[in-house]
Amino acid sequence: MERTELCELTVLCLIRDGSKILLQNRKKEDWKGFTLPGGHVEPGESFVDAAIREMKEETGLTIFTPQLCGVKQFPSNGHRYIVMLFRTSSFEGKLQSSEEGEMVWVEREALCHYPTVAHLEELLNVMEGASFSEFQYTSDWEVQLH
Numbered sequence: 001m002e003r004t005e006l007c008e009l010t011v012l013c014l015i016r017d018g019s020k021i022l023l024q025n026r027k028k029e030d031w032k033g034f035t036l037p038g039g040h041v042e043p044g045e046s047f048v049d050a051a052i053r054e055m056k057e058e059t060g061l062t063i064f065t066p067q068l069c070g071v072k073q074f075p076s077n078g079h080r081y082i083v084m085l086f087r088t089s090s091f092e093g094k095l096q097s098s099e100e101g102e103m104v105w106v107e108r109e110a111l112c113h114y115p116t117v118a119h120l121e122e123l124l125n126v127m128e129g130a131s132f133s134e135f136q137y138t139s140d141w142e143v144q145l146h
Contacts, residue, residue: 006079011051012038013066014087014127015059020105021124022059026117027101033117037103038083047084059103060096063088070126074137085127085135119143 014036015022023034039054041047051066065088072083097103106114111121119135122143126132134146 008076008079008081009041009047009050010038010081010083011041011047011054012036012072012083012085012123013051013055013063014069014085014124015055015061015063015091016087016089017091017105019108021108021111022061022095022103023106023114023116024058024097024101024103027099031117033120034104034106034111034114035117035120036123037100041084048086051084051086055091056093058098058100061091061093064090064092069128070133070135072123072126072135074141075139085123087127 022037024037026032026035037055037058039050039058041050047068048066052063055061055063066086067088068084069087070085072085074081095103122145123135126135126145132145136144136146138144
């Protein structure tokens with residue numbers, strides 16, 4: 001039995017400012033809609049450093065003390081796509097958008113009024129709560145929370 005597999009490593013970060021969360025209105029067609037900012041982990045880079053770097057690149061903000069709060073995974077073209085999930089409310093800097101999409105602060109309670117990416121609410125349930133630590137899409141794209 002093979003014990004290794006190819007994987008793609010990425011990060012997402014939930015940045016909170018009081019009752020607001022920072023969302024990106026993502027432009028790319030493969031995952032279009034309001035979502036959390038994030039990106040790929042570079043070879044040799046720590047997950048925490050990747051989260052800090054990606055937030056700076058996509059939001060203009062320097063985040064501090066990002067806490068690992070879960071993992072998301074799904075099958076993708078013969079390999080596993082793994083997303084390390086972080087959260088923080090400690091940041092500084094001036095908010096800016098990137099070519100990935102416009103950055104906006106959204107009241108958490110108003111999220112239902114935005115065209116979000118699929119299953120964002122379930123993902124936030126993992127990231128905000130203590131009941132789940134893993135968000136998984138199965139091979140038939142059903143969501144499982146563990």
